[in-house]
Amino acid sequence: MDKKLILIDGNSLFFRAYFATAYSGNLMHNKAGLHTNALYGFSAMLMKILDEHQFTHLFVAFDTGKKTFRHDQFEHYKAGRKATPPELLEQFPYVFRILNAARVAHFSLSGYEADDLIGTYAKRAEEQGFEVQILTSDRDMLQLISDKVTVRLTKKGLSELEDNTPAMLQEKYQLTASQIPDLKGLMGDTSDNIIGIPGVGEKTAVKLLGQYGSIEGIYEHIDELKGKQKERFVEYEDLAFKSRKLATIETNVPVEASVEDMKYDDVDAVALTEIFQELDFQSFIKKLNLRQSVLEQNGTDESMGGLLEGLEESNELLVVDKITADMLPDNCALTVEIPTSNYHQAHVEGFAVVNETTRFYVPFMIAKKSEAFLAWLADESKQKAMFDYKKATVGLEWHDIALNGASFDLMLAGYILDSTYTQDEIAPLAASKGYDVAFVENIYGKGAKFAVPETPVVAQYAIDAAHAVWYLKADLENELKANGQYELYQDLEMPLAHVLGDMEFAGIHVNRKTLDNMSDDMEARIGKLEANIHELAGTDFNIGSPKQLGVILFEKLGLPVIKKTKTGYSTAADVLEQLRTAHPIIEDLLMYRQLTKLKSTYIDGLRNVIFDDGKIHTIYKQAQTSTGRISSIEPNLQNIPIRLEEGKLIRKAFEPSDKERWIFAADYSQIELRVLAHIAKIPALIDAFKHGRDIHTETAVRVFEVEPDEVTSNMRRQAKAVNFGIIYGISDFGLSQQLGIPVAQAKQFIEKYFQSFPEIKAYMKETIGYAREHGYVKTLFDRKRYIPEIRSKNYNERSFGERAALNAPIQGSAADIIKFAMIEIERAIEAEELQSKLLLQVHDELIFDVVDSEKDRIAELVSEKMEAAVTLDVPLKVDYAFGRTWYDAK
DNA sequence: GCGAAGTA
DNA sequence: TACTTCGC
Numbered sequence: 015m016d017k018k019l020i021l022i023d024g025n026s027l028f029f030r031a032y033f034a035t036a037y038s039g040n041l042m043h044n045k046a047g048l049h050t051n052a053l054y055g056f057s058a059m060l061m062k063i064l065d066e067h068q069f070t071h072l073f074v075a076f077d078t079g080k081k082t083f084r085h086d087q088f089e090h091y092k093a094g095r096k097a098t099p100p101e102l103l104e105q106f107p108y109v110f111r112i113l114n115a116a117r118v119a120h121f122s123l124s125g126y127e128a129d130d131l132i133g134t135y136a137k138r139a140e141e142q143g144f145e146v147q148i149l150t151s152d153r154d155m156l157q158l159i160s161d162k163v164t165v166r167l168t169k170k171g172l173s174e175l176e177d178n179t180p181a182m183l184q185e186k187y188q189l190t191a192s193q194i195p196d197l198k199g200l201m202g203d204t205s206d207n208i209i210g211i212p213g214v215g216e217k218t219a220v221k222l223l224g225q226y227g228s229i230e231g232i233y234e235h236i237d238e239l240k241g242k243q244k245e246r247f248v249e250y251e252d253l254a255f256k257s258r259k260l261a262t263i264e265t266n267v268p269v270e271a272s273v274e275d276m277k278y279d280d281v282d283a284v285a286l287t288e289i290f291q292e293l294d295f296q297s298f299i300k301k302l303n304l305r306q307s308v309l310e311q312n313g314t315d316e317s318m319g320g321l322l323e324g325l326e327e328s329n330e331l332l333v334v335d336k337i338t339a340d341m342l343p344d345n346c347a348l349t350v351e352i353p354t355s356n357y358h359q360a361h362v363e364g365f366a367v368v369n370e371t372t373r374f375y376v377p378f379m380i381a382k383k384s385e386a387f388l389a390w391l392a393d394e395s396k397q398k399a400m401f402d403y404k405k406a407t408v409g410l411e412w413h414d415i416a417l418n419g420a421s422f423d424l425m426l427a428g429y430i431l432d433s434t435y436t437q438d439e440i441a442p443l444a445a446s447k448g449y450d451v452a453f454v455e456n457i458y459g460k461g462a463k464f465a466v467p468e469t470p471v472v473a474q475y476a477i478d479a480a481h482a483v484w485y486l487k488a489d490l491e492n493e494l495k496a497n498g499q500y501e502l503y504q505d506l507e508m509p510l511a512h513v514l515g516d517m518e519f520a521g522i523h524v525n526r527k528t529l530d531n532m533s534d535d536m537e538a539r540i541g542k543l544e545a546n547i548h549e550l551a552g553t554d555f556n557i558g559s560p561k562q563l564g565v566i567l568f569e570k571l572g573l574p575v576i577k578k579t580k581t582g583y584s585t586a587a588d589v590l591e592q593l594r595t596a597h598p599i600i601e602d603l604l605m606y607r608q609l610t611k612l613k614s615t616y617i618d619g620l621r622n623v624i625f626d627d628g629k630i631h632t633i634y635k636q637a638q639t640s641t642g643r644i645s646s647i648e649p650n651l652q653n654i655p656i657r658l659e660e661g662k663l664i665r666k667a668f669e670p671s672d673k674e675r676w677i678f679a680a681d682y683s684q685i686e687l688r689v690l691a692h693i694a695k696i697p698a699l700i701d702a703f704k705h706g707r708d709i710h711t712e713t714a715v716r717v718f719e720v721e722p723d724e725v726t727s728n729m730r731r732q733a734k735a736v737n738f739g740i741i742y743g744i745s746d747f748g749l750s751q752q753l754g755i756p757v758a759q760a761k762q763f764i765e766k767y768f769q770s771f772p773e774i775k776a777y778m779k780e781t782i783g784y785a786r787e788h789g790y791v792k793t794l795f796d797r798k799r800y801i802p803e804i805r806s807k808n809y810n811e812r813s814f815g816e817r818a819a820l821n822a823p824i825q826g827s828a829a830d831i832i833k834f835a836m837i838e839i840e841r842a843i844e845a846e847e848l849q850s851k852l853l854l855q856v857h858d859e860l861i862f863d864v865v866d867s868e869k870d871r872i873a874e875l876v877s878e879k880m881e882a883a884v885t886l887d888v889p890l891k892v893d894y895a896f897g898r899t900w901y902d903a904k
Numbered sequence: 905g906c907g908a909a910g911t912a
Numbered sequence: 913t914a915c916t917t918c919g920c
Contacts (some may be wrong), residue, residue: 580915610911615910639906643906643920647907649908650919652918653908655918742905744905814905821906
């Protein structure tokens with residue numbers, strides 16, 4: 015490659031990286047609470063440049079932040095600039111650490127700005143025959159353009175770059191590079207507080223420079239100007255020249271380092287990984303990782319071998335084609351390679367088995383024919399440390415292979431230690447402890463590029479993964495014990511994974527015909543609504559596009575704008591609701607929205623995921639939510655409609671596995687409020703629950719200070735909303751949105767609520783104090799949620815942290831409770847050899863497939879186990895019902 | 905509030 | 913990616 019120098023304007027890009035994301039609300043931060051958005055944007059740009067590797071020399075210039083020669087010459091220079099936000103300031107030291115680790119030349123020089131350093135090196139490098147590229151978001155830099163120097167300006171954000179050459183400058187501004195300072199001298203630059211000639215903007219300046227070439231040229235022909243314009247130019251002559259001088263980049267800064275000092279070699283991958291780890295930049299670690307493996311494969315850089323500790327041992331790679339009993343250990347780590355994320359009816363690639371004395375990979379084709387291996391897999395007494403053992407167990411169950419003896423699950427252990435750790439792969443967790451494991455995406459690709467590579471590649475990965483699991487086991491178990499969380503992990507999450515796996519594999523029967531009929535019906539109704547809406551709008555447009563809909567409603571029909579989004583008008587349901595009386599089109603729109611959602615997400619969505627066995631097999635994610643709840647994907651069976659009758663009909667398609675059987679649904683009544691009453695020790699609520707009184711009415715009585723028989727339905731509705739607000743941790747703003755009332759009134763409601771239940775106020779104070787001190791909060795059963803935001807200096811962030819601190823113990827404890835119940839119920843069903851099965855969990859509700867003869871026993875057993883799952887100061891109450899479909903079990 | 909999913 | 917909507 016010819017000599018090529020890239021010059022990066024560190025200050026301008028770092029600021030741009032910050033402000034490009036700072037306005038979007040929540041700033042990124044790492045686990046320690048440090049803001050990281052600017053570092054993220056900057057690192058992304060740096061990694062991209064390094065990846066493309068289109069250069070030989072590289073330099074990043076910074077300002078010193080101190081006075082420069084420009085301030086000395088002109089007192090107003092850069093006056094009126096807002097102070098740098100503390101959220102940005104705190105990120106600065108890390109930029110230098112990142113650049114050091116990436117081994118990129120960088121410095122600043124007292125008395126000069128980054129521009130001047132870049133100007134100086136651009137000129138020198140050009141003279142030495144370099145091709146030069148300048149990366150900046152500062153348009154002033156355009157003056158440095160030449161045949162050998164291009165300026166890449168950031169467009170929106172940091173990812174889009176625009177190359178500027180002399181020809182492009184001519185085309186866009188009809189100016190040469192050397193005329194840029196003249197342009198600034200005339201029109202000024204508000205960002206640097208360069209004044210220019212008042213009343214002269216870009217248009218005038220470009221026109222005059224086109225005519226006369228420079229500021230000097232203009233003044234030579236000053237008599238050709240007329241009237242007011244001439245007066246201005248005469249009056250501000252001095253200012254024009256001074257402004258130009260300020261806008262002119264210095265190209266003769268007395269710098270010590272030579273261009274040759276900027277020659278680039280390569281990153282220090284270990285150091286860089288370490289910093290990215292500290293910043294929680296997993297995607298960059300992934301990139302570095304991939305870069306390393308490419309380097310290693312090409313063998314171009316020997317020093318890169320053994321990047322991280324623990325890698326040395328994985329050098330001997332053993333793919334076996336024969337298994338004997340003596341190869342199979344009593345205690346080891348096991349990885350079961352299932353390349354797809356959905357493991358139902360999925361392809362299994364192979365197994366890796368690792369401990370101190372064992373290390374081999376066996377392809378599935380061979381393993382499944384080995385009686386010794388199958389017996390070993392099934393043997394409960396052979397202990398296997400794994401990552402996501404539910405995936406392995408269910409994946410193998412589809413192939414009629416039993417897997418028992420899971421002694422450890424790295425995914426669950428990691429999640430219990432930190433519920434914000436929700437990766438479903440080994441690499442990040444392994445890397446944080448110094449083990450090098452590839453990312454799944456780098457082995458198998460994703461999307462259209464998904465492919466299973468050669469066996470040795472998979473084998474290496476599977477062995478690395480097993481290796482990490484094996485050596486991390488003791489570490490994480492010790493951490494769990496030290497944190498008092500071992501029981502939660504061992505007695506709750508581990509057995510729960512088994513229960514969830516059984517539920518997933520069992521699946522729930524869904525009647526395709528029922529859905530087909532609904533789909534046809536919907537299609538007809540949606541067609542009619544669509545025609546009606548187009549008719550009422552007076553034009554055809556895409557109703558599903560919020561953008562197009564906004565134009566129709568608020569421009570064509572002139573309806574009042576209630577709410578705006580970042581990019582335009584909001585057309586959300588609550589907005590449309592308020593416009594209901596304003597135009598007949600709204601009614602149809604709301605119905606259209608409702609029906610298209612039902613059809614696409616639920617009717618068609620569910621039809622697409624029915625397996626050959628006529629059932630839907632969801633996957634429960636056990637290490638996903640920050641509160642400890644489980645979530646359900648492909649499909650999500652935890653958000654099947656229930657509130658509106660129209661949607662609720664979907665549930666008619668969910669049937670038992672046999673027409674003699676029943677769907678049984680049992681749900682906790684008000685579990686979160688009961689947990690709140692218990693945790694915050696609220697006598698009024700505890701008493702109400704003990705005596706079975708209506709809790710929302712009870713709340714209304716206290717908040718509105720009326721007698722129980724005076725509570726109107728509206729009062730109860732509002733009290734209920736506040737109760738929910740507490741449970742879901744919403745803000746006064748959220749509550750105001752919910753109830754359609756002013757924020758101030760919502761705030762009042764909340765205050766009144768606290769006065770009514772002073773124990774809640776005490777609980778809040780205590781919990782927030784605890785969170786601030788420890789950085790996390792805990793549930794009744796020691797599930798932790800880390801909340802770095804609680805220490806934020808930013809009000810919105812801190813408020814979010816406080817709400818999370820209050821909410822997590824409540825929601826999380828409720829999640830713990832139903833998990834205990836599920837384990838107990840499954841044990842009882844097994845012990846009594848019942849044929850009925852637990853199928854679904856919807857946060858506070860369990861759904862079963864029940865044999866007719868077991869109806870009474872299941873109802874008794876389930877409600878008992880659920881109510882007795884834990885003992886609190888309030889009773890737990892369970893409601894239940896049977897039906898021939900899920901719809902009817904109400 | 906969170907999490908999943910569909911559409912543009 | 914942004915917006916919308918479903919559940920708890």
